[in-house]
Amino acid sequence: MSEKTIPYKIYLEESEMPTAWYNVRADMKNKPAPLLNPATHKPMTAEELGVVFCDELVAQELDNTNAYIPIPEEIRNFYKMYRPSPLVRAYCLEKKLGTPAKIYYKFEGNNTSGSHKLNSAIAQAYYAKKQGLKGVTTETGAGQWGTALSMACSYFDLDCKVYMVKVSYEQKPFRREVMRTYGASVTPSPSDTTEVGRKILAEHPGTGGSLGCAISEAVEVATSKDGYRYVLGSVLNQVLLHQSIIGLETKAALDKYNINPDIIIGCAGGGSNLGGLISPFMGEKLRGENDYRIIAVEPKSCPSFTRGKYAYDFCDTGMICPLAKMYTLGSNFIPSPNHAGGLRYHGMSSTLSQLYDDGLMEATSVEQTAVFEAAEQFARVEGILPAPESSHAIRVAIDEALKCKETGEEKTIVFGLTGTGYFDMVAYEKFHNGEMTDYIPTDEELAASFAKLPDVE
Amino acid sequence: MSEKTIPYKIYLEESEMPTAWYNVRADMKNKPAPLLNPATHKPMTAEELGVVFCDELVAQELDNTNAYIPIPEEIRNFYKMYRPSPLVRAYCLEKKLGTPAKIYYKFEGNNTSGSHKLNSAIAQAYYAKKQGLKGVTTETGAGQWGTALSMACSYFDLDCKVYMVKVSYEQKPFRREVMRTYGASVTPSPSDTTEVGRKILAEHPGTGGSLGCAISEAVEVATSKDGYRYVLGSVLNQVLLHQSIIGLETKAALDKYNINPDIIIGCAGGGSNLGGLISPFMGEKLRGENDYRIIAVEPKSCPSFTRGKYAYDFCDTGMICPLAKMYTLGSNFIPSPNHAGGLRYHGMSSTLSQLYDDGLMEATSVEQTAVFEAAEQFARVEGILPAPESSHAIRVAIDEALKCKETGEEKTIVFGLTGTGYFDMVAYEKFHNGEMTDYIPTDEELAASFAKLPDVE
Numbered sequence: 001m002s003e004k005t006i007p008y009k010i011y012l013e014e015s016e017m018p019t020a021w022y023n024v025r026a027d028m029k030n031k032p033a034p035l036l037n038p039a040t041h042k043p044m045t046a047e048e049l050g051v052v053f054c055d056e057l058v059a060q061e062l063d064n065t066n067a068y069i070p071i072p073e074e075i076r077n078f079y080k081m082y083r084p085s086p087l088v089r090a091y092c093l094e095k096k097l098g099t100p101a102k103i104y105y106k107f108e109g110n111n112t113s114g115s116h117k118l119n120s121a122i123a124q125a126y127y128a129k130k131q132g133l134k135g136v137t138t139e140t141g142a143g144q145w146g147t148a149l150s151m152a153c154s155y156f157d158l159d160c161k162v163y164m165v166k167v168s169y170e171q172k173p174f175r176r177e178v179m180r181t182y183g184a185s186v187t188p189s190p191s192d193t194t195e196v197g198r199k200i201l202a203e204h205p206g207t208g209g210s211l212g213c214a215i216s217e218a219v220e221v222a223t224s225k226d227g228y229r230y231v232l233g234s235v236l237n238q239v240l241l242h243q244s245i246i247g248l249e250t251k252a253a254l255d256k257y258n259i260n261p262d263i264i265i266g267c268a269g270g271g272s273n274l275g276g277l278i279s280p281f282m283g284e285k286l287r288g289e290n291d292y293r294i295i296a297v298e299p300k301s302c303p304s305f306t307r308g309k310y311a312y313d314f315c316d317t318g319m320i321c322p323l324a325k326m327y328t329l330g331s332n333f334i335p336s337p338n339h340a341g342g343l344r345y346h347g348m349s350s351t352l353s354q355l356y357d358d359g360l361m362e363a364t365s366v367e368q369t370a371v372f373e374a375a376e377q378f379a380r381v382e383g384i385l386p387a388p389e390s391s392h393a394i395r396v397a398i399d400e401a402l403k404c405k406e407t408g409e410e411k412t413i414v415f416g417l418t419g420t421g422y423f424d425m426v427a428y429e430k431f432h433n434g435e436m437t438d439y440i441p442t443d444e445e446l447a448a449s450f451a452k453l454p455d456v457e
Numbered sequence: 458m459s460e461k462t463i464p465y466k467i468y469l470e471e472s473e474m475p476t477a478w479y480n481v482r483a484d485m486k487n488k489p490a491p492l493l494n495p496a497t498h499k500p501m502t503a504e505e506l507g508v509v510f511c512d513e514l515v516a517q518e519l520d521n522t523n524a525y526i527p528i529p530e531e532i533r534n535f536y537k538m539y540r541p542s543p544l545v546r547a548y549c550l551e552k553k554l555g556t557p558a559k560i561y562y563k564f565e566g567n568n569t570s571g572s573h574k575l576n577s578a579i580a581q582a583y584y585a586k587k588q589g590l591k592g593v594t595t596e597t598g599a600g601q602w603g604t605a606l607s608m609a610c611s612y613f614d615l616d617c618k619v620y621m622v623k624v625s626y627e628q629k630p631f632r633r634e635v636m637r638t639y640g641a642s643v644t645p646s647p648s649d650t651t652e653v654g655r656k657i658l659a660e661h662p663g664t665g666g667s668l669g670c671a672i673s674e675a676v677e678v679a680t681s682k683d684g685y686r687y688v689l690g691s692v693l694n695q696v697l698l699h700q701s702i703i704g705l706e707t708k709a710a711l712d713k714y715n716i717n718p719d720i721i722i723g724c725a726g727g728g729s730n731l732g733g734l735i736s737p738f739m740g741e742k743l744r745g746e747n748d749y750r751i752i753a754v755e756p757k758s759c760p761s762f763t764r765g766k767y768a769y770d771f772c773d774t775g776m777i778c779p780l781a782k783m784y785t786l787g788s789n790f791i792p793s794p795n796h797a798g799g800l801r802y803h804g805m806s807s808t809l810s811q812l813y814d815d816g817l818m819e820a821t822s823v824e825q826t827a828v829f830e831a832a833e834q835f836a837r838v839e840g841i842l843p844a845p846e847s848s849h850a851i852r853v854a855i856d857e858a859l860k861c862k863e864t865g866e867e868k869t870i871v872f873g874l875t876g877t878g879y880f881d882m883v884a885y886e887k888f889h890n891g892e893m894t895d896y897i898p899t900d901e902e903l904a905a906s907f908a909k910l911p912d913v914e
Contacts, residue, residue, distance in 0.1 A: 007471045008537035014464045080465035081840045110567045112842040154837040174882035180889050380611040383538045385569040422879040425631035
């Protein structure tokens, strides 16, 4: 297929959209380690998990064998309001860089939540509704996930209680207002509405909160309130399953034009976007059908893959959630306050952690000033103002494209553009004013955090 | 064609995108009144206009005869980064309303400027670059136009000086920061950087500024600085020409599925979106080939069509711009400060004014609390959080659909969803907190404003 025939944006028809999610665990020889009961250290049963999560989501969480899980029609109809998302050929960026590389990005920001998070939010809300629940609880940091869940709950007429990390609640009143537009209640965390919140407030008065702390509060409310369950926007197997829609659409769009990528790049916080984007490509790799370089990009200020330990750890600060085996910085690790945007969770998806440990993917970390430089460069030629999270992937995509410029290689690079930065202008302002700084945790800091890892045999 | 086969979103292929803009003036029997020299009251010549605007844009401004103007390839390539925009079937809204009406909306918000303004910004920047200029100046109120122009100038490597209404500059720091991301300089207006700005500041110390005032400053800079011209995001004939891309794509998408709309609805401030959306439909109407109900929706707080006078008036506060014949509230009219969002210009496009005066379209006005109710209802079922401006059209589309529910008529309604409200959360917050109020100017206020209209024979 000649260059000329590849459009700027490859859109699939609605009829070409995937009708089933792909479960990469089915093709993994080494399955991700199971969640453990924090008291007994034994694998969590479906019954135990059912106290926290909806039944069908528990089944998806534990399913390591079925490669394809049909997407219910109600979810597919919702997807049609903002999907298929475009796979964009970055012609203008290529030209600006003067690279022979061919760059594509899968753009997930064209919906009001501003990110890919909506793909799993609508699925989780659907199963909650199907189970006859009254509502769901969750935590949110930067606010993308909370917004996505609010939209999904509004669509299915479910109550939605969001615990928002207090520092974000105060710094991002607009995100909060978007959630209110969709009818969600938003509480700054830690709060005095939960036992664990009151305990944390007593121990750390004046704290700005953390994701791990907001998770504890949301889980406490879900498990103590009749007709409620807890939902989570990343890390879990079920979330990666729903997010496989990103990778499946990407693959279908590439296949339509006979494009075979050499490198696939995604930013990684808890792993929801990366896991979704790479899943069908990783599946081919696991089955020995094809090979790809897959690169996870994380912030140097929160480097789970590149400097974390692969160990069982708590998922939350209150230590009321199951234990997960993952690359982790320790559940007490909180990134420096100068860190802008998301990608600030202390751990990483168990599935991705296992794949990384098996050498099936690479990881790299970047400093945020370099990330914002890439973001601005991208915005000026490609139009879209990217989210700080997504810009981690842009940074490495540009770096790889510049390597191609040196070597003359015409590599095909695909990266995930997870979202837009419209609610991150405070960070952009800091960058413009030269006030943005970088932070790299010291070995001593990490060692202190690792020392608190639970002792699991 | 059966209902089932119409997708949620109708996308054209890039190859189906229009290659020429449509100039509705060519089909108008009564042409829009010409711009007049404010000193001589004689029609502005191309030479006179060339001091303010780029040469090719002057030609477009004065061209009342050519129906189609080819879109240069460079502009079409830029369009491909965010166009064709989807024509969305509002299945979920229809269901929620329980109406037999079929509702479609043309969504122009899927780009970082957040609105349709980019369609004309890129065209104006292109012609400025082609003329070898160094840069352009403009004004912006709520910020959509300034953002769009910043993006366009960044793409063509042009300097961009934006005069932003001071009250917006202070209340919307994030919009300002987006413009800075694209390399624009943003000055709060009135400022001490211009003669007219200093004069206004001396007469009205502490003023929050107005669009008319920011226009005066931008024009002064453009006409006094070597290698600069002034560009405007609405009102002008050339802008409506560029925005015809909205209507042409809408018509092509409807034709693809043999859909014939009964009612076409657009919000109207200066008229850029409305004029663009309706142009090919109006063309059919003017040529007697088809008939449509066309409805302009404006705020009750700034009702140019519904309560204005059809007369020659100043386009700016400083009275340095040409005079335009239009439906106007008087160039001194400033909407009440409680008015949220845009649609606050005192006048209306000369082309639309003539069409309205000829009875070829209707106009109606709505109160902002009713507009925000419609916005929230729309967001909760259709996902997209709409801009306050766009929500004026949503309000009337919902009202028309509810009339169909009463009568049982299966009318087809098309409206323009011009943009997203991500930078308008202060207004949404007021609405959520029950603090939003409505304002309708009194007859006395308008009479006082009309008394200052220039005396043009």
